[in-house]
Structure formats: C-alpha cells, structure tokens
Amino acid sequence: MKQPIVIIGSGFASYQLVKTIRRQDSQQAITVITSDSGDDYAKPDLSHVFTKRQSAEELIKMSADEFAKHYDITLLTHRRVESIDRAQKTLCCDGESIAYGQLVLATGAKAFIPPIEGDAAERIITLNGLEEYRHAQAELGKAKSVLVIGAGLIGTELAMDLASADRQVILTDLAETLLPGLLPGFISSQLFQSLGNQGVNIELGTQVERLQQDGERISVRLRNGQEYCVDTVICAAGLKPNVQLALRSDLKTHRGIVVDRKLRSSDPSIFALGDCAEIEGQLLPFLQPILMSANALAKTLLGQASDVTLPPMMVKVKTPRLPIQLSGITSHPDANWQMDASGDGMTARAFDEQRKLIGFVVTGAHMKQAFSLLRELPPTL
Structure with a gap:
C-alpha cells in the first residue's frame, strides 16, 4: 500500500497544498498533523477583527472536522511531532509512530x-x-x-x-x-x-x-x-521560522528550512512550504508566493517534478485610510524614483541605474495602475 503524504501544520500553506492535491488526485492518502485546532480560516482577516468586531469563531470558514471530511484526509489535531526517523520514514507524534511516503514541513513561523x-x-x-x-x-x-x-x-x-x-x-x-x-x-x-x-x-x-x-x-x-x-x-515585531523539528532531524537550515526550487529539503523525501521555507536564500511569507509554491509542490508530490517560479507579486497594505499596493524592490536606498501625484493618490516608480523598472508603489485612486505596472517587472524567483 502506498504510504501517505504527511503534512505537519494546518495553516494557509498546508491547507492550500491539500486543496491543490485534491484537485489533481482524489485517491492519494493525506495525513495532516497540527498542534492547534485545525480549523480553516483566513489569517489576513486578523488585521481587521477590531473594526469588524469579529470573534475567533466568526473567522472560521470550515471547522477541522468539516475540512477533513470535505477533502477526505486524516486530520490529527492538538498533536505534536517530537521527532522524525528519516531512515525508517516515520515520525513520532505523542508517542505514536506514523509512516510517511513523502513529508511536508509546513510548520510556519513564530512571532518574535x-x-x-x-x-x-x-x-x-x-x-x-x-x-x-x-x-x-x-x-x-x-x-x-x-x-x-x-x-x-x-x-x-x-x-x-x-x-x-x-x-x-x-x-x-x-x-x-x-x-x-x-x-x-x-x-x-x-x-x-x-x-x-x-x-x-x-x-x-x-x-x-x-x-x-x-x-x-x-x-x-x-x-x-x-x-x-x-x-x-x-x-508584531516580525516572525521567526519554526525550524526546531528540522534541526532535530538534521535537515539543513539557515534562517528557515533550506529547500531548492522544488521545495525539497536536504532529505529527498522531505519538503518545506510556507513561512518556514527558505527558497534560494529567500523567505517569502506572503500569500501569493505560498499559493504558487503549493501549486508547484502538489505536482512534485504527485510525480510531476515542478520548480517554483514566481512572477512579480503584489503586496497589499491593508490600511483603508491610505490604501497602498506595491511590488518589486521598493526600499532600496539607491533607487531612482519617478512620482506622479494627485490629490487622491500617487504612483511612484523605482528605477535602477540602467533606468529599468525595479519596483513601484501606488496609493489611493492610483491603485488601478498596479496591474499594468506589475507586468513590467522582472520575476521574483
């Protein structure tokens, strides 16, 4: 019997990977192990819980049981993985041994x-x-x-x-x-x-x-x-990737769990995804790169090896009184900026020494220009 894909973690990265695998394969066994409740929710919504007066329960889109049933997975909640036996391809979870065919570390990051x-x-x-x-x-x-x-x-x-x-x-x-x-x-x-x-x-x-x-x-x-x-x-002073389990398992780590463009760690059967993953020296803790990484990893896990390729990506700053979108290199001290401002917003373009566009920021009513500018930027990865 084919061993399951085991995913450690139940955040956006983990659940996006589950959804993507299921779109391509309805039979592949999947086990998700999480130390929390396992409920499916949108993490960015936490930035607006005060004005919306939302409780934690109101943020939940699908309970853990509903998610497990809908996507036909084994979901182990409030469980901790103590160790990984890479030779035997098993992990120890609260004293229980669980076998895996391929293992994905989606352990996220901890607030600093x-x-x-x-x-x-x-x-x-x-x-x-x-x-x-x-x-x-x-x-x-x-x-x-x-x-x-x-x-x-x-x-x-x-x-x-x-x-x-x-x-x-x-x-x-x-x-x-x-x-x-x-x-x-x-x-x-x-x-x-x-x-x-x-x-x-x-x-x-x-x-x-x-x-x-x-x-x-x-x-x-x-x-x-x-x-x-x-x-x-x-x-909210930043995040530190959760690499402790990877360290205990002698996987290569730096700032995060070091992976290649297939998200494969220093062990060919173990992958990392999301806030904990360091891809070619980059930590990419935004939703769009995690989404695209999950799409590529699903193909790799199902037998079609795929590199992660990231086009220029938009970052939306959720500050309603001054809406902001940006992409590319926007904080380089030597960037040459060209600004187009009006009473209701601004478009700011950053150029390098060769006058190539490397980034932009748009605010207010100028937000509609964001996607046309995005197409002019070079790939992120």
Missing part, C-alpha cells in the same frame, strides 16, 4: 518578541494565528488603550484597525520610519500622517525597555524616556 524587562512582559499578546487570537480576545475586547510593538506591515495594519475601532493606540518601532522594509520614506511619511490624523501616537527610533504591572493596567517605559499606561500590549 524582543527582550523586555518588567513583570508585565509576560502579558504581551501576539496575533500570529487563530489560536493566539482566541486566547487573547477577551482581554482585547475590554482594552481601551493598546501599545503595538512593531511598525511593519502587520503592526501598522493593526494600529490603524484599532484606532478605527476607537482604541487609544501607541505604535512603536526601533526603525525610523513605518514599514521600513517595504516603503520609501516619502510614502511612509504619508502613512505616518494618516495614522496621526486618527490619533495614533507614533514613537519611532526607540524601543520598549520595561513593562510593569500597574493594577490591571500596564506601565510602559520607552528607551527615549517616554512613559505610557495602557490596558494591553500587542507585539
């Missing part, structure tokens, strides 16, 4: 929390998945003031959503600008102004030194000397 002093540091909330939101939603529902640590994509989206839901928000980051890895300064400053107009207190170029219990509230001290008192603290 910088070292912070104080007895309230343990109260920091992260929103990197449905389970984290489920555990924190009661506290978040009561909070009237929130400190958001991290002014990257997720932190900035959360800050705007919280402010739109009438929370008092402090947004802080060690970087000097908002979304420093994605936006040029002249657009980052527009986002800064938009958040400021909502009443968000933005503290950049500094970091949180101490979080101290103050009754039921939290006293905050920043390195620049500023002090605040808030009801809760959310950290």
Whole structure:
C-alpha cells in the first residue's frame, strides 16, 4: 500500500497544498498533523477583527472536522511531532509512530518578541494565528488603550484597525520610519500622517525597555524616556521560522528550512512550504508566493517534478485610510524614483541605474495602475 503524504501544520500553506492535491488526485492518502485546532480560516482577516468586531469563531470558514471530511484526509489535531526517523520514514507524534511516503514541513513561523524587562512582559499578546487570537480576545475586547510593538506591515495594519475601532493606540518601532522594509520614506511619511490624523501616537527610533504591572493596567517605559499606561500590549515585531523539528532531524537550515526550487529539503523525501521555507536564500511569507509554491509542490508530490517560479507579486497594505499596493524592490536606498501625484493618490516608480523598472508603489485612486505596472517587472524567483 502506498504510504501517505504527511503534512505537519494546518495553516494557509498546508491547507492550500491539500486543496491543490485534491484537485489533481482524489485517491492519494493525506495525513495532516497540527498542534492547534485545525480549523480553516483566513489569517489576513486578523488585521481587521477590531473594526469588524469579529470573534475567533466568526473567522472560521470550515471547522477541522468539516475540512477533513470535505477533502477526505486524516486530520490529527492538538498533536505534536517530537521527532522524525528519516531512515525508517516515520515520525513520532505523542508517542505514536506514523509512516510517511513523502513529508511536508509546513510548520510556519513564530512571532518574535524582543527582550523586555518588567513583570508585565509576560502579558504581551501576539496575533500570529487563530489560536493566539482566541486566547487573547477577551482581554482585547475590554482594552481601551493598546501599545503595538512593531511598525511593519502587520503592526501598522493593526494600529490603524484599532484606532478605527476607537482604541487609544501607541505604535512603536526601533526603525525610523513605518514599514521600513517595504516603503520609501516619502510614502511612509504619508502613512505616518494618516495614522496621526486618527490619533495614533507614533514613537519611532526607540524601543520598549520595561513593562510593569500597574493594577490591571500596564506601565510602559520607552528607551527615549517616554512613559505610557495602557490596558494591553500587542507585539508584531516580525516572525521567526519554526525550524526546531528540522534541526532535530538534521535537515539543513539557515534562517528557515533550506529547500531548492522544488521545495525539497536536504532529505529527498522531505519538503518545506510556507513561512518556514527558505527558497534560494529567500523567505517569502506572503500569500501569493505560498499559493504558487503549493501549486508547484502538489505536482512534485504527485510525480510531476515542478520548480517554483514566481512572477512579480503584489503586496497589499491593508490600511483603508491610505490604501497602498506595491511590488518589486521598493526600499532600496539607491533607487531612482519617478512620482506622479494627485490629490487622491500617487504612483511612484523605482528605477535602477540602467533606468529599468525595479519596483513601484501606488496609493489611493492610483491603485488601478498596479496591474499594468506589475507586468513590467522582472520575476521574483
């Protein structure tokens, strides 16, 4: 009997792979093992739970049982894989031995929390998945003031959503600008102004030194000397790929689990997909590259070896008061920018020294130009 494809993890990458395999093969045995509830939901929706007043249960598109039945898979929830026996092609899961024909690590990434002093540091909330939101939603529902640590994509989206839901928000980051890895300064400053107009207190170029219990509230001290008192603290300071199982299994890792363009790890029977995978030195934690990677991997697992090829991809910044889309290289310090601005938005094109388009950012009413610009960019991978 043919051994199953076993997938560890139940996030977007894992479930997209299941759906893609099933479109091509209705008989292939699939086992998914996850440490959480296994419910199917859209992770980007977490950026808007405050304005939409959604509970964790309302985010679920399909329960674990419904998903398993619909896609005809074996789904093991609230289970942890302790080790992989690569020679025997088995893994140990809560003391049980499970055999695999091909194994996919879709273990995702863990929210990074910088070292912070104080007895309230343990109260920091992260929103990197449905389970984290489920555990924190009661506290978040009561909070009237929130400190958001991290002014990257997720932190900035959360800050705007919280402010739109009438929370008092402090947004802080060690970087000097908002979304420093994605936006040029002249657009980052527009986002800064938009958040400021909502009443968000933005503290950049500094970091949180101490979080101290103050009754039921939290006293905050920043390195620049500023002090605040808030009801809760959310950290969105970045992600660290979950590579612990791969390390214990002697697979090659760097920042993530190192894979080739077929998503194959240093073991030919083990693959990695999603936030945990490092493809030719790149971590690509956005939905579109994960979707396209899952499509290629499904073909490979079913016997038609396929490389991942990534065209230029769009990143949408979910900040409704200043809608932004971008693609390509948009934060290079030596890029030459050409701007076309109007009262209701901007198109900014980035060129290299040879005057080749390498990236763009569009805002507001200029968003309709995004797809035509996208076709002019070189492939991502």
